[in-house]
Amino acid sequence: MRESRLFRIVYYLLQNGKATAPELAQKFEVSIRTIYRDIDSISSVGIPIYATQGKGGGISILNDYTLDKSLFSEQEQEQMLTALQGMIVTTEKNSNELLTKLSGLFQIKSTNWIEVDFSDWAHRTPQQDTFNIIKEAIFQKRTISFCYFSGKGNKEKRNVRPIRLVFKSKSWYLYSFCLLRNDYRFFKLTRIKELEMLSETFTQDLTPTKIEKQIQVENTVAVKLKFDRQAAFRVYDEFTDNITEDSQGNLYVQVDLPYNEVLYSYVMSFSDSVEVIEPQSIREQMKKRLQKMQEKYRT
Structure with a gap:
């Protein structure tokens, strides 16, 4: 202190x-x-x-004094600047100015060796307005209201007490106490629409240990997938470990996936380059879904 x-x-x-x-x-x-x-x-x-x-x-x-290494080691200076650089995409515009000031204080000339960009190659930007409203609601302890599109395709009105913003698996999530479910829930920011910060405030102050006890672990299932070799670039991008290859160049991956709609939409994102090998129940479910898709194009 x-x-x-x-x-x-x-x-x-x-x-x-x-x-x-x-x-x-x-x-x-x-x-x-x-x-x-x-x-x-x-x-x-x-x-x-x-x-x-x-x-x-x-x-x-003294006017010409800079912090240099008096209070922080070189490694600590680099860690501080790198962390700040990663935060710029989700904070206000003056973060760049703060980064410049700190680099000047530390007498570090180059701080641009790393760039963090959460947008994809189609140039879609993060949900910045949604992010900023939720951030302010967390700081002010104010209830927020929004329409949410669930994984089952339902649209529901939710009033929640926001607790924290979480970046996980390439997406931003809101962790909050849902007044409709009377329980703690994660909400994906891209599915939040018609967001509004309400005047209602709350005094609830949860510590991280209390929060962790409330998080429900998502059910997963071990799935064995076979990929055509033309999909190798994406396979190595997304799985990295435990990839095997047969004599024809096909790739095999054993991976734990969420045991819900996310599994099927993710596998289908590989189009005809993937085949579910195991378990048989998932393989059969994929067959049914593909047959249902075929029905839509027969007329």
Whole structure:
């Protein structure tokens, strides 16, 4: 806690140029004596901080000083900048400005060795408006209302208490307490429509440990798939491990998939390049679905 305050004092002075001891004491909610002890500690690690008496005086840091490696190791600096760079896509526009400021403080010239982009090659952008409304609702502890399209094709009106935004398996999800189901649920952001932040607030404050106990593990089933060799690029993109190949170049994968509609829509996304080998029950279900699709094109 004290180390965090020392860094915040340094950053505050770098931003504002100068501050009085009473001003810093009020801002960081400590005594003036504690502020002077903090200044001694900051000075002892080589940061040129000093105090001047009289009118116009105060505590300040030399104008040409940068943080460099005084408070963070090189690895910690890189981790901080990389994490911030990954967050830019989901935060406000001034994140880029903050990234530039931090790289300047750390005297790091290049921060563009990595780029995080959640949009696909068709240039569809993330659900930014939805994301921002939910984010604000989480901060303000306000109930939100929306229409949701379930995996079964149903459209339902939901009022929920938002808890956190989760990025998993290439998609954003909202984890919240659903007032309709009176239970905790995940909602995929792309299926949320007509989103509205309500005036109703809530005081519920769940800790991560309490949240984890409420998450229901999705049922999965082990599926063995056979792929034609022309689908190799996608197979290696999406499975990476446990891929075997026969003498004809066909690829085989054993994978756990959600035991619901997601399984069938995912397998069908490979078109005629895939065949379900096991289990037999899934194979039979695929046959029925394909026959039903054929019926639609016979007339």
